[in-house]
Amino acid sequence: MDDAKDAIRRRLAQVKTFLAQEAPPKLSESDTKANFIEPVVAALGWEGIGVVTREYYVRNSQEFIDYVMTGPSGLLLAIEAKPLGTDLTDKHAAQLIQYCAVEGIEWAALTNGRELQFFNTFLKPDLAAKRVLRLDLLAFNSDAEFDALFAQVWQLSRESMTTPRGVRTWLNQRRLDTALRAILLDAGSPTIRYLRKALAEAEISATSQDLAQWFRSHLGSPITALTIPPRSETEFRKVGPPSDDPSPAPRDVPPAGNVQDRIGVKRPAGASAENAAAPLFNALRRAVDRRLPGTAWRTTKYYVAAEVDGHTFLAVKLRRDRLVLGLVLPPDLADPRLFDNAGQFNWGRMTKVARIADEADIDANLLALVAAARSSATSGARGKAYHGVTLRDLIDAGVLQAGTTLVFVAQGGREAAKAGLTPAGEIEWQGQTFRSPSDRAFGSLIGRMTFNGWTHWHADLPEGRESLADIRARMQERARTRASGDAPPAEQLA
Numbered sequence: 001m002d003d004a005k006d007a008i009r010r011r012l013a014q015v016k017t018f019l020a021q022e023a024p025p026k027l028s029e030s031d032t033k034a035n036f037i038e039p040v041v042a043a044l045g046w047e048g049i050g051v052v053t054r055e056y057y058v059r060n061s062q063e064f065i066d067y068v069m070t071g072p073s074g075l076l077l078a079i080e081a082k083p084l085g086t087d088l089t090d091k092h093a094a095q096l097i098q099y100c101a102v103e104g105i106e107w108a109a110l111t112n113g114r115e116l117q118f119f120n121t122f123l124k125p126d127l128a129a130k131r132v133l134r135l136d137l138l139a140f141n142s143d144a145e146f147d148a149l150f151a152q153v154w155q156l157s158r159e160s161m162t163t164p165r166g167v168r169t170w171l172n173q174r175r176l177d178t179a180l181r182a183i184l185l186d187a188g189s190p191t192i193r194y195l196r197k198a199l200a201e202a203e204i205s206a207t208s209q210d211l212a213q214w215f216r217s218h219l220g221s222p223i224t225a226l227t228i229p230p231r232s233e234t235e236f237r238k239v240g241p242p243s244d245d246p247s248p249a250p251r252d253v254p255p256a257g258n259v260q261d262r263i264g265v266k267r268p269a270g271a272s273a274e275n276a277a278a279p280l281f282n283a284l285r286r287a288v289d290r291r292l293p294g295t296a297w298r299t300t301k302y303y304v305a306a307e308v309d310g311h312t313f314l315a316v317k318l319r320r321d322r323l324v325l326g327l328v329l330p331p332d333l334a335d336p337r338l339f340d341n342a343g344q345f346n347w348g349r350m351t352k353v354a355r356i357a358d359e360a361d362i363d364a365n366l367l368a369l370v371a372a373a374r375s376s377a378t379s380g381a382r383g384k385a386y387h388g389v390t391l392r393d394l395i396d397a398g399v400l401q402a403g404t405t406l407v408f409v410a411q412g413g414r415e416a417a418k419a420g421l422t423p424a425g426e427i428e429w430q431g432q433t434f435r436s437p438s439d440r441a442f443g444s445l446i447g448r449m450t451f452n453g454w455t456h457w458h459a460d461l462p463e464g465r466e467s468l469a470d471i472r473a474r475m476q477e478r479a480r481t482r483a484s485g486d487a488p489p490a491e492q493l494a
Helices: 002-019 029-043 090-103 143-156 158-162 167-184 190-201 208-218 233-237 259-263 277-291 364-380 391-396 440-445 468-484
Strands: 052-058 063-071 074-081 107-111 115-120 131-136 296-299 304-308 311-318 323-327 352-356 405-409 415-421 427-429 432-434 457-461 464-467
Touching: 002 029, 002 143, 029 074, 052 090, 063 090, 063 158, 074 090, 074 158, 090 107, 090 115, 090 440, 115 143, 131 143, 131 167, 143 158, 143 167, 158 167, 167 190, 190 208, 277 304, 277 311, 277 323, 277 364, 304 364, 311 364, 323 364, 352 364, 391 468, 432 440, 457 468, 464 468
Parallel strands: 074 107
Antiparallel strands: 052 063, 063 074, 107 115, 115 131, 296 304, 304 311, 311 323, 323 352, 405 415, 405 457, 415 427, 427 432, 457 464
16 A cells, blocks of 8 residues: 555656646646556556456447446446546536446546546435545645545555445445534434433533534544635636636635645745635634535635535635625525625625625624525526426326326437336436436437427327427416416316
8 A cells, every 4th residue: 555655646746746837738638647547546456457448338328438447346436537627527427427327337436637526326316425525636735634635545446445344434434424413513403402301301401502512512523524625815816707607616625724835836926825814714614514514615716615415505705804705695685794796796696795804703693694595595596497397297287197208309300219207207218217308417328418308308198299398388378377267178278
């Protein structure tokens, strides 16, 4: 293991040196693999004929996985590589996981030579749950920091993957740690209520908040802490405003430390060595994590964002001596702490703004607003083309029946796929289920990453083939007619 540690550290140091250039040349995916990824893969023990398959062909997809590793029990690990400097997106991750689902591969990794994302593809229910690790491979400047980083990277090694107390034990411990913290730090959990009752029987008075605070102060650091740092304020300023969908590069935020020193690159001109807002941000993050377990942190091109289940509810801009918070809240919500978003955030969902100048501002009232933003984001998160109707709604309304044959009609009238409709309102195709007609995971399998599934999917009905969009429109028209009190006979709507 020591030889592997030394080899990986040397290779990552080369990545640091390469990126520290004034204008590093753009690398292709092939060069990134040859110079930075394959040496690390080999150091982790994955080498040899029959152990590593390059350009592994995925059945029925006409696509390839860059590397698939084989062990005594069969296919163990899939690794997909991207060029150094390329953002690793959820689209990349979802595509890789779909490939693994087809081939029955449990573990998967996505990397660009600097960032590493690790997945257990068998975990449910969504991409966030499957992503068990996300690391900035360059976030070390000391032996202790590298040792901590290497301990995480080693879980992808051949040794860890093929020993009984290897990666599976590591994952179970991480999940156990997360689950117990969510229970013990939640003042409203049944466990806290039980403990409060047990203490009362012993004539010890304690509120639920007292118990949660006790656990908070006595628990050590989470073993699930990740090491993807945020960018500095200067980095935020030197790029333009983000698009309406700020999701290109999900990255978790470390608990503390100067941003530029942690990632090992040159500090931008004009950036101070100590940004007064950094400790304030760390205090905010700790408070949000305590109040809202399960929050994921990432950087966009302009600010740090907090999300849950893929829905961003908080955006934080680091100023020199304060934080500016963008919150996903109802536009008509009034609170002394809130201002309307008048240009602070170029993102329509950030309707309200709050400002933090010191840790005293991170009080119960502010955290209640953040919690309300999280609730608002998850309950109202729909795309611009959302019509308020799901396939299950069509079944419940009786305009579609479970078991109906669905046909994906591509341009020119070509039938690209034939599927079934499940009782739960999901599309079942080749052993996989898709919740939405426009599910990107399905699109990736047929070579169409973006499409309007409501117009492409058609239902084979007794009276003929009809698009889901037309069926949906028919149901909505029925609802409008009934609401007006002028409902025609049912046979006219069938």
